[in-house]
Amino acid sequence: VLIIGAGLGGLALAQVLQNHGAPFELFERDNAPSARRQGWAVAFTDRSIAVLKELLPNETFKNLNTTSVNHDTGENDVLAFVNAVTGETAGKVGGVASGLPGSVIRAGREALRAYLWKANSLPVKANKRFVRYVEDESGVTAWFTDGSSSRGGLLVGADGLHSQVRNQLLGDHAQGPVQSQYVPIFGELDLPPEQYEPLRRIANAAVLSSAPGLRQQIGLVSKNEDGSKAHYFWALMLRCDDPTELADWVGKASPQELYDFAVKSSQHLHPTLTGVIRYGGPKAMIHPPPKFQEFIPPETLPVGRVTLLGDSAHAMIPLRGAGANTAILDACDLGKLLITARAESHALMNVVAPYVAKMIPRGIEAVLASRA
Numbered sequence: 483v484l485i486i487g488a489g490l491g492g493l494a495l496a497q498v499l500q501n502h503g504a505p506f507e508l509f510e511r512d513n514a515p516s517a518r519r520q521g522w523a524v525a526f527t528d529r530s531i532a533v534l535k536e537l538l539p540n541e542t543f544k545n546l547n548t549t550s551v552n553h554d555t556g557e558n559d560v561l562a563f564v565n566a567v568t569g570e571t572a573g574k575v576g577g578v579a580s581g582l583p584g585s586v587i588r589a590g591r592e593a594l595r596a597y598l599w600k601a602n603s604l605p606v607k608a609n610k611r612f613v614r615y616v617e618d619e620s621g622v623t624a625w626f627t628d629g630s631s632s633r634g635g636l637l638v639g640a641d642g643l644h645s646q647v648r649n650q651l652l653g654d655h656a657q658g659p660v661q662s663q664y665v666p667i668f669g670e671l672d673l674p675p676e677q678y679e680p681l682r683r684i685a686n687a688a689v690l691s692s693a694p695g696l697r698q699q700i701g702l703v704s705k706n707e708d709g710s711k712a713h714y715f716w717a718l719m720l721r722c723d724d725p726t727e728l729a730d731w732v733g734k735a736s737p738q739e740l741y742d743f744a745v746k747s748s749q750h751l752h753p754t755l756t757g758v759i760r761y762g763g764p765k766a767m768i769h770p771p772p773k774f775q776e777f778i779p780p781e782t783l784p785v786g787r788v789t790l791l792g793d794s795a796h797a798m799i800p801l802r803g804a805g806a807n808t809a810i811l812d813a814c815d816l817g818k819l820l821i822t823a824r825a826e827s828h829a830l831m832n833v834v835a836p837y838v839a840k841m842i843p844r845g846i847e848a849v850l851a852s853r854a
Contacts, residue, residue, distance in 0.1 A: 483820060483830065484624050484634040485509065486612045486647050490524070491792030491809030492640030493598035493606075498537045498817035500602060504824050507632055509610040509624070515599040520591035521772075522670075522715045523551055523701050524806035525561060525688070527575070527586060533814040535581055542601050547580040549589040549597050551702045552686055559588040562685030566693035569752030571684060588687035590703065612646050615788060622787040635830035637788045638816065640809075643775060645794030651784060662774035662799045663853065664697065664719045665728045667744050671714060671762040678705075678712040680754050691755055695721045697801050698751070700758055716758050718744050719774070719801065729773060737767040774799045778849050783838050787831045791816060796845030798852040808848045812841050 483499060485492045488510035496508045512518055526534075526546075535543050552559050560576040576586030599606055611627040615637050623633045639647025649656050673681075681689055681700060688701040697719040705712040722728050732740065741764040748756045777797040783789065792809030819833035 484637045486639050487641035488606050490806050491813045494810050494813035495817050501539050502821045509607045511611040513608045515596040520595055523588055523590050525586055525588045525803045530807045530810040537814055549593040551588050551590050557686050559586045559687040560685045561688050564691040566691035566751045569754055617787050638791050639794045640791040641794050643793045643797045648794045651788050659775035659777045661725055661729055662776050663725050664721050664774050665725050666717050666719045666774050667740055668768035668771045669716045669762045669766040671766040672711045673714050677761055733770045737764040737769045740767045779842050779845050785835050789834050796849050798849040802852045804848040804852055
């Protein structure tokens with residue numbers, strides 16, 4: 483199995499295959515897991531945690547919680563859902579030990595990628611930028627910019643939002659990612675105890691809030707052992723029927739302009755939620771901010787020796803935290819099918835149709851649900 487891309491989905495698939503003795507090669511354009519910014523954090527929920535527990539080595543699964551944003555505090559991760567205007571908590575998830583029903587792992591993205599990259603001495607072939615593949619009756623060959631190639635029985639495109647594998651697989655029918663109706667503005671800063679403690683009393687990992695036309699997320703990145711400060715990010719996400727103009731402005735605006743706009747757009751929200759924006763000021767603004775883009779997969783994919791996984795198959799905005807979880811489910815479903823095919827001496831390409839039949843409806847549902 484040739485896996486293109488060592489993001490969370492590609493790494494999870496490789497770990498699953500390695501644990502079950504299935505041969506693979508994993509190729510990644512980066513030279514190290516920290517080569518590019520990975521965002522802040524992802525929240526693994528019950529379903530993802532269950533399949534990882536089933537398919538990863540026991541020790542590898544057990545140590546997943548070392549990537550939690552609360553690992554150094556010894557607390558179990560809790561997420562809260564809050565009315566952004568009143569500040570009232572509508573519900574919480576997590577708060578129990580990893581692996582138990584109802585648990586959540588709020589993992590730092592960079593820490594999680596580094597963990598999956600290095601665990602079990604995974605043989606990641608770094609600095610390999612994919613160019614194209616050639617498929618024939620007996621196999622598939624992947625070519626890279628350095629002139630090298632590799633051949634296998636199946637190629638999995640786990641190469642992200644702007645997937646080269648997807649572009650070739652879909653050909654003239656390829657439709658690229660599109661601008662989401664939500665336009666985000668981000669800040670990142672250190673908070674003293676008087677600023678972060680009110681947030682941690684609501685939830686120690688992340689506070690997710692909503693109001694008409696607006697979503698906000700405030701998340702812990704790390705906390706000093708002595709409690710003197712905690713590193714946080716915040717995201718203010720504004721819904722527009724025609725988001726292109728606002729997205730273009732946000733991409734060009736100065737930190738001061740972004741800050742002023744964030745303050746104005748959030749002035750009707752509860753002070754506990756807006757305090758982090760005002761405390762950071764213009765210097766905390768991420769400039770320019772990342773864009774929110776979506777990709778809804780077509781209802782069918784070509785069935786052969788090439789398939790897709792994670793963001794290359796279905797990219798969604800992070801309002802429901804479904805992106806990483808959906809990629810993990812893809813990786814584990816495909817991994818189980820490949821393990822079974824190998825055990826029963828079936829051709830690897832025979833797994834593509836049943837995998838796609840499950841992956842595409844789940845991906846479409848997740849992309850659409852992320853907009854709610």
